[in-house]
Amino acid sequence: MRFKIGDTVAVLDDVIKGEVVAIKNNKICIESTDGFEFDFNENELVLIKENQAELSKYSDLKNEDLLEKIHETSPKKHTPKFKSTIKQDQIPPMEVDLHINQLIDSTRGMDKIDILTLQMDTAKQKLEFAIRNRFPKIIFIHGVGEGVLKTELEYLFKKYQVDWYAASFKKYGLGATEVYIYQNTKK
CATH class of the missing domain: 3.30.1370.110 (Ribosomal Protein S8; Chain: A, domain 1)
Structure with missing residues (x-):
């Protein structure tokens, strides 16, 4: 299994996103952001690493602001x-x-x-x-x-x-x- 309880996942062919709450009988149970639980096969889900x-x-910063912000947050190299x-x-x-x-x-x-x-x-x-x-x-x-x-x-x-x-x-x-x-x- 490539998913574990607590992972944030999205459904490939739908607009459902949620958190893995249980894994049982090769089915992955997720609780959607709306609070509903759904069961999916592993190949129907994708792991979301970053929101x-x-x-x-x-995205709303001007180019100069963006470069400055990236420069501030990136390690000095x-x-x-x-x-x-x-x-x-x-x-x-x-x-x-x-x-x-x-x-x-x-x-x-x-x-x-x-x-x-x-x-x-x-x-x-x-x-x-x-x-x-x-x-x-x-x-x-x-x-x-x-x-x-x-x-x-x-x-x-x-x-x-x-x-x-x-x-x-x-x-x-x-x-x-x-x-x-x-x-x-x-x-």
Whole structure:
């Protein structure tokens, strides 16, 4: 078994995330973030080593602030004096996961309108951040669901100088939209 009690896991083909609470008869029982217990086979789960919030905690900082923050937190080592050879078009696009369980810990007391409003506010904030900081592309992971969030995102995109299309099916499945941001546009 590669999982142990207390591990944080996510279900591969669903938006369920939780903590391993028991292992019995080759089944792994997890308690979801909503408090429900589910049994899964080992091959249906993936171990989460770091929370997405931890991975993207610097995403709202400006580039200079980010470099300064990384420099402060990284151990003092001899840094090589060379310039990166990565070209602008080789930089991977910024990804924003709009699944509600990635944005907040609990949806208790929220109805569907509250959830959609939070997701749209996050999308608008991240899109404007990408425009301000001259990111060429941004990917919004919205999931498949009933298509309400995807439709609302398209209304949002129409307000900006951007093009959007389905993101890589191989990487994201049907639940993501890639946005290309036009730079230096005259209004």
